[in-house]
Amino acid sequence: MKALVYHGPGSKAWEEFPDPVLLADTDAIVRVETTTICGTDLHILKGDVPTMADGRVIGHEAVGTVTEVGTGVKNVKVGDRVLVSCVTACGACRFCRDGSFGQCLGGGGWILGNEIDGTQAELVRVPFADNSTYPVPPGVSDEELLMLADILPTAYEVGVLNGRVRPGDVVVVVGAGPIGLSAITSAQLFSPSLVIAVDLTASRLEAAKQFGADVVINNGQQDAVAAVRELTGGLGADVAIEAVGVPATFELAVDLVRPGGHVANIGVHGTAATLHLERIWDRNLTITTGLVDTYSTPTLLKLLVGRQVDAAKFVTHHFGFDEFEKAYDTFSRAGDTGALKVVISRTVAE
Numbered sequence: 005m006k007a008l009v010y011h012g013p014g015s016k017a018w019e020e021f022p023d024p025v026l027l028a029d030t031d032a033i034v035r036v037e038t039t040t041i042c043g044t045d046l047h048i049l050k051g052d053v054p055t056m057a058d059g060r061v062i063g064h065e066a067v068g069t070v071t072e073v074g075t076g077v078k079n080v081k082v083g084d085r086v087l088v089s090c091v092t093a094c095g096a097c098r099f100c101r102d103g104s105f106g107q108c109l110g111g112g113g114w115i116l117g118n119e120i121d122g123t124q125a126e127l128v129r130v131p132f133a134d135n136s137t138y139p140v141p142p143g144v145s146d147e148e149l150l151m152l153a154d155i156l157p158t159a160y161e162v163g164v165l166n167g168r169v170r171p172g173d174v175v176v177v178v179g180a181g182p183i184g185l186s187a188i189t190s191a192q193l194f195s196p197s198l199v200i201a202v203d204l205t206a207s208r209l210e211a212a213k214q215f216g217a218d219v220v221i222n223n224g225q226q227d228a229v230a231a232v233r234e235l236t237g238g239l240g241a242d243v244a245i246e247a248v249g250v251p252a253t254f255e256l257a258v259d260l261v262r263p264g265g266h267v268a269n270i271g272v273h274g275t276a277a278t279l280h281l282e283r284i285w286d287r288n289l290t291i292t293t294g295l296v297d298t299y300s301t302p303t304l305l306k307l308l309v310g311r312q313v314d315a316a317k318f319v320t321h322h323f324g325f326d327e328f329e330k331a332y333d334t335f336s337r338a339g340d341t342g343a344l345k346v347v348i349s350r351t352v353a354e
Contacts, residue, residue: 007125013051024129029076032133034068038146052274063124064090064116065153067146086137090154093135106295151315159186162294167243167268176200179247180208205339251277321346
């Protein structure tokens with residue numbers, strides 16, 4: 005098969021690679037029909053994820069067709085079309101029994117495109133297939149469903165739910181990339197009074213407006229902290245969601261919330277950020293971090309099928325499997341290209 009293989013920081017190649025085989029009776033092999041690129045993949049290519057090894061296939065999101073299953077797989081069969089989740093769950097360990105699949109102790113967690121070969125390939129082995137795939141529902145396109153592999157559950161769980169967004173809250177989202185836009189989308193399920201997007205890029209701030217942000221702030225042109233305080237009577241936001249993964253945006257998110265507020269960090273950080281306890285120790289803040297668990301995927305599937313969540317609008321660019329380099333270039337230069345989510349398919353959409 006062909007696959008996109010990581011060869012160390014800054015290096016990748018679409019090349020011949022051995023077909024995956026079943027290694028456990030709970031595995032399935034999925035023929036990948038549609039996949040995408042995540043901001044985490046860019047962090048991998050920067051060298052921010054030390055568990056990613058040279059020679060491993062990148063990617064952790066896919067929709068495809070099951071071609072082979074192990075003898076222990078009960079709920080998935082050959083020919084089924086499935087969403088492959090970014091998180092794999094053994095279903096039996098202490099954390100899986102609590103719904104914390106991202107912390108799986110039984111060989112799961114975020115392993116695809118990290119600790120094992122991933123989904124940016126013609127075929128992928130999916131461990132614990134019964135717990136780590138979801139049937140494709142009728143009436144939903146592959147690219148819509150693909151947004152539930154990672155970005156929507158990540159923003160919903162790690163951003164909105166961890167941040168304890170409640171009706172009437174002022175929510176500020178730092179970073180208007182795909183994860184930030186997903187946070188804006190899912191925050192609206194809880195009827196906040198005001199959603200504010202902060203970013204440095206005009207095209208992403210324009211996208212934030214289209215996704216429902218009430219106010220956008222370009223923090224390269226104005227003081228975001230002063231602007232948010234002016235909008236909130238001097239208090240600050242009730243919830244700040246960090247959706248970038250660099251020190252400056254985390255530190256900004258902390259400064260944007262009111263006393264007693266919540267800071268929910270989603271971003272993947274590759275370098276240290278400073279926690280200014282000398283300024284915030286007496287402000288009663290709650291700061292949360294997290295890796296997505298995907299326990300919310302069934303709920304989000306219902307919302308997608310019921311058209312309460314519009315996932316299609318995240319997709320801005322389409323590419324074929326022979327265009328991975330072009331897709332990565334487009335996605336990595338989002339400020340210039342306007343890319344939100346790029347979809348890579350065996351058959352490119354018109």
